[in-house]
Amino acid sequence: MDTEGPEVTGERLPLRRSLLVRLLVASITIAVCSVAATAWLAARTTTSAIQQEQGQVLADDAQIYDTLIGYAAGHTDWSGVTPTLKRLTGRTGRHITLTTQDRRPIAASGTATTLPTRASALIDPLRADPALLPGVKADGIDPRAVGPYRLPGAERKELRFQVLKLQSCMRGAGFPAGVTEEPSGRPSLVLSGDNSTQRKAGEVCGLYVLDDPTTTEKRALDRLNTLVAGCLKRQNMGPAVVDLGFTPVGKGGEAVQRCVDTARREQLAPYVAQPALLFVATPAGTPAAAGFDLSSANTVRVAGIAALVLVLTVAVTVMVGIRLVRPLRALTDAARRPAQHHLRVPVTTNDEIGHLAAAFNDLAERRERVEVQRRAMVSDVAHELRTPLSTIRSWLEAAQDGLAASDEAFVASLLEEALLLQHIVDDLQHLAQADAGRFRLHPEPVRLRELLDQVTAAHRGRVETADVTLTTRTEGAPTLTADPVRLRQTIGNLLSNAIRHTPPGGAVTLRCRRAGDQVLIEVADTGTGIAADDLPRVFDRFWRADKSRSRQTGGSGLGLAIVRQLTEAHGGTVSVTSTPNTETVFTLRLPLSSD
Numbered sequence: 001m002d003t004e005g006p007e008v009t010g011e012r013l014p015l016r017r018s019l020l021v022r023l024l025v026a027s028i029t030i031a032v033c034s035v036a037a038t039a040w041l042a043a044r045t046t047t048s049a050i051q052q053e054q055g056q057v058l059a060d061d062a063q064i065y066d067t068l069i070g071y072a073a074g075h076t077d078w079s080g081v082t083p084t085l086k087r088l089t090g091r092t093g094r095h096i097t098l099t100t101q102d103r104r105p106i107a108a109s110g111t112a113t114t115l116p117t118r119a120s121a122l123i124d125p126l127r128a129d130p131a132l133l134p135g136v137k138a139d140g141i142d143p144r145a146v147g148p149y150r151l152p153g154a155e156r157k158e159l160r161f162q163v164l165k166l167q168s169c170m171r172g173a174g175f176p177a178g179v180t181e182e183p184s185g186r187p188s189l190v191l192s193g194d195n196s197t198q199r200k201a202g203e204v205c206g207l208y209v210l211d212d213p214t215t216t217e218k219r220a221l222d223r224l225n226t227l228v229a230g231c232l233k234r235q236n237m238g239p240a241v242v243d244l245g246f247t248p249v250g251k252g253g254e255a256v257q258r259c260v261d262t263a264r265r266e267q268l269a270p271y272v273a274q275p276a277l278l279f280v281a282t283p284a285g286t287p288a289a290a291g292f293d294l295s296s297a298n299t300v301r302v303a304g305i306a307a308l309v310l311v312l313t314v315a316v317t318v319m320v321g322i323r324l325v326r327p328l329r330a331l332t333d334a335a336r337r338p339a340q341h342h343l344r345v346p347v348t349t350n351d352e353i354g355h356l357a358a359a360f361n362d363l364a365e366r367r368e369r370v371e372v373q374r375r376a377m378v379s380d381v382a383h384e385l386r387t388p389l390s391t392i393r394s395w396l397e398a399a400q401d402g403l404a405a406s407d408e409a410f411v412a413s414l415l416e417e418a419l420l421l422q423h424i425v426d427d428l429q430h431l432a433q434a435d436a437g438r439f440r441l442h443p444e445p446v447r448l449r450e451l452l453d454q455v456t457a458a459h460r461g462r463v464e465t466a467d468v469t470l471t472t473r474t475e476g477a478p479t480l481t482a483d484p485v486r487l488r489q490t491i492g493n494l495l496s497n498a499i500r501h502t503p504p505g506g507a508v509t510l511r512c513r514r515a516g517d518q519v520l521i522e523v524a525d526t527g528t529g530i531a532a533d534d535l536p537r538v539f540d541r542f543w544r545a546d547k548s549r550s551r552q553t554g555g556s557g558l559g560l561a562i563v564r565q566l567t568e569a570h571g572g573t574v575s576v577t578s579t580p581n582t583e584t585v586f587t588l589r590l591p592l593s594s595d
Contacts, residue, residue, distance in 0.1 A: 027317035073144035085109035124275035137337035147271030148220040169205035193531035227263035498525035529580035
């Protein structure tokens with residue numbers, strides 16, 4: 001690992017890649033969409049409610065107008081209109097006032113209140129508003145204003161007898177017809193079908209008899225024709241005859257129709273109430289609201305609220321974004337520091353960012369430990385290789401200078417140092433293969449009793465030389481699937497380590513037993529033991545309890561590291577327990593079958 005390099009600080013990302021800018025853009029987009037959707041939904045909902053409310057208001061106003069026009073058409077004055085006003089107020093909830101055209105009170109539905117500046121409508125059955133009364137013709141005269149054309153009971157009875165007779169005739173001829181009664185009390189037939197069907201039915205049953213006016217209607221028509229003739233004479237026009245449909249017979253034109261309308265109003269005026277102003281207000285006395293008006297002021301108000309929401313969104317986003325970005329930038333700066341600095345990041349929150357900072361600090365600590373181990377390993381490798389190389393060089397220089405004879409002892413000494421170098425290189429190669437995941441195992445069924453006997457036999461000479469008692473105990477006949485060569489190497493390293501650290505007269509025990517789906521292999525000795533503080537480092541590379549690294553008290557410090565790698569390659573684990581100067585036990589736990 002190269003720890004040297006230029007310090008990279010002060011580098012800034014482009015704005016388009018900044019987390020803060022992206023978060024701000026996303027928040028503004030969401031806010032704009034939310035405000036727009038909310039405003040649209042509110043406008044649609046409000047508009048619908050307003051339209052519904054305005055429709056109800058218009059329906060109430062039309063009802064009030066129609067009722068009062070009908071009252072005026074059937075009465076000569078307003079003296080008895082108060083009960084009608086109160087009924088309308090009960091239905092619509094509006095306060096209704098009638099006044100003369102000079103605003104003198106006529107009647108009201110409640111206590112007197114201040115009249116609105118503008119009247120709601122003019123109540124005049126002779127000049128009704130066709131927009132509020134669809135049944136009114138263009139002349140503006142309400143059909144309910146009949147005046148002298150109202151039929152007495154006898155004439156109504158006679159006409160009804162004729163109508164019923166004609167209805168029976170029509171039904172017999174296959175022309176169904178209904179009976180209705182006009183505001184004057186005249187009954188009439190209602191025919192279905194087109195004009196040709198009606199003409200045919202009229203010819204069959206003689207419907208023309210209904211066109212003849214009654215005595216009452218003749219008197220009224222004579223009076224109307226007199227008034228029309230006077231109007232036409234004043235305009236230097238010839239006379240015209242008006243029928244029951246109030247249409248000039250044989251003579252038309254706008255001037256004639258105007259005279260007919262004027263004559264009708266003059267004829268009906270004594271029979272209807274005088275024109276009155278209508279004032280409709282809320283119970284509080286204020287004019288009825290016209291509804292929501294999206295004026296410029298309302299538009300500015302809506303836009304201002306939307307802008308305020310956006311400003312608050314931007315402010316909150318910037319604040320949250322800064323809190324998010326600050327620790328991330330601190331992590332970035334710490335990660336860019338050279339390896340030897342090992343900068344730590346303060347953990348200020350308990351959220352995902354805080355957990356990330358804690359994980360980074362843990363990674364920095366592990367990186368620092370790995371760096372220390374790397375340096376120590378380089379130093380240890382150099383130390384382990386330097387000693388045999390120095391010995392070989394010294395012997396060769398002495399031989400070159402003639403100070404040492406190239407005899408059998410000389411060659412044996414050089415061979416011993418070369419073998420030591422080979423052993424260290426082989427151990428390093430095994431560890432390198434394990435680190436790279438290239439340990440090749442050749443598993444096969446292994447009888448542990450036979451394998452332990454082979455390992456014991458291989459170390460019998462060292463046991464006798466060290467004056468140590470070696471005992472092997474195997475419970476049952478355990479068998480597992482493993483690489484026998486690597487397994488012998490693993491147990492052999494533990495056994496060599498135990499023999500080396502056991503003083504003369506001590507004992508080394510090799511035990512094997514089955515525990516569930518695992519096999520336990522234990523190597524115990526009664527040697528010097530391992531201090532409790534050193535137990536976690538026993539399997540580290542080049543670690544030895546003897547800090548002097550003497551060849552008489554320890555090997556290269558790679559044996560136990562290789563044991564751990566070989567055990568893990570078999571899918572097992574290795575552990576150690578020790579009581580100084582009493583007993584040390586290394587335990588291998590291997591699965592019965594390994595991949």
